[in-house]
Amino acid sequence: MEMVAEQPKSAFRGAEAVLNLPPTSSVSIAYHSLFGPHDDLILLELYEKLLPYVLHHRVTLRGQPDEDAVLCTMSKTYTVKFVGTSNSVLLIPPSDQLVLGGNTQDCDEKDRVKKLVAPVIKVAPGVMELVEVAPRIDRLKMLLSENPYRSDDALMSEELDEMGKNNTRFYSWSDLIDRVQASDDELRSGLQALSAVEIDGYWRIVDQNYMDGILNMLLHNLVLNDWSLNGLNEIEVVGVLQSDGFPCEIAQHCLQVYGSKTDDGVWKLDEKQTWVYAFDVSSLPSAPAERFSMLFRERPKWEWKDLQPYIRDLSAPGLSSEGLLLKYTRRTQPTPDAEPVFSAR
Structure with missing residues (x-):
């Protein structure tokens, strides 16, 4: 691979020797003294729109040991697949990472004096390719369904903390991003779609019978206290439901599931959502x-x-x-x- 143009004085240079080549010029290559398989070096092919995320360390790889890894930005999920190439892809390290003065093959002292040589440290058989995929939310549903929140779960915080340490059926946010192959935004959307609620640092789905009970109690209090469907005061509603034996987090969750916020501290009950359907979207x-x-x-x-x-x-x-x-x-x-x-x- 020689069509050598006139080059500066002798030097073994790294990737810069290739990147800074003038048009129509070429550079000789040689085996680096550390040439080998280097399985720890992998080429990743990126869409241009993803490059800033990678350069600024705003991506993560997620997956369990028995799963194929996915790469996640804040809002998207991509599978990572190996794609072989028919042409050889040569990896040339930066000049500041070179070990100079080592032996190289196919490059004698005369070449070293006259030519600029780029040492190849590895020949890559292919690249890792990214393909956008839908988040794998089914696993989120499976994890949270292991232990739905029920009426007998109104435990003291310290009791729940102790259970969390010894019972893997309770999952914090960090547990979920470690186990679910989805971006942070997609995971939040998945939690919302499942009507999940964070209780004492753990994400739970609420048993449907329990949700039926608190909804019925809310409707009962709505009639009893002559509340308006379009102007429910959050503090008042939550206080009344707490006095009826429902935890504060569940009372607030009821408003979020069956209503929409119209003003600061004021909720409108969605009449369409006050009906309980056996055909649940979370299933x-x-x-x-x-x-x-x-x-x-x-x-x-x-x-x-x-x-x-x-x-x-x-x-x-x-x-x-x-x-x-x-x-x-x-x-x-x-x-x-x-x-x-x-x-x-």
């Missing part, structure tokens, strides 16, 4: 194909107002909610004014 798979398959097994035709709550948490790279509908459903609309109906494609 559905997170993979779009499996989700739609289960939905259409439950009901062959869906109006949009009924279908939307069951697909709004779905995530698929490159597909919006409309794109998912086009891919997995068939839309019919008898008249322009009629409500569209969706069936299986």
Whole structure:
């Protein structure tokens, strides 16, 4: 590999010798004295938009020993796959990492004097490629379903702390990011979709029967105290529910699940959410194909107002909610004014 142009005085240089080559020039290469397989050196191919995240250390690799690793930014998840290359990829270390004066093959003293030589430390057979994927939220659901919060779980903080040390069925945020292959933003969205709540530092899903009980108590107090559906005072509501035996975190969680905040400390109860459905969205798979398959097994035709709550948490790279509908459903609309109906494609 020699088409040598006129070069500066003799020197063994590193990657800079290649990066700073003038147009139409070339550089000789030689085996570095430390040439070898160097399995600890891996090439990673990046999209340009990901480069700043890597350069500024804003990415993490996540996965258990028995899982394929994923790379996560704050908002996206990417699988990491090896892709072989047909051409040889030569790794040349920076000049400040070279061990000068060692023996090299195919490079005699005369070449060393006349030419600038870039020493190759490894020949890479391929690169690691990133492919954006949907977060693996099913594992989050599995972990939190191990021990849902029930009425008999109103324990003292110190008791729960002690259980957390000895019982792996309680998971903090750091436990979840270590076990669930999803970015931080996707993990937060997954927790929200599961209606999870943080209690004493551990994330829990609340048993549906327990949620039914606190919702019924909220509705009872709403009538008893003549509260407005559109103007629930958070402090007052939480105080009353606490006096009825519900922990503060669960009382606040009830407002978040069944209502929306309209002002500082004021909530509006969503009448649509006050109905308890046996077909719970948290019981559905997170993979779009499996989700739609289960939905259409439950009901062959869906109006949009009924279908939307069951697909709004779905995530698929490159597909919006409309794109998912086009891919997995068939839309019919008898008249322009009629409500569209969706069936299986």
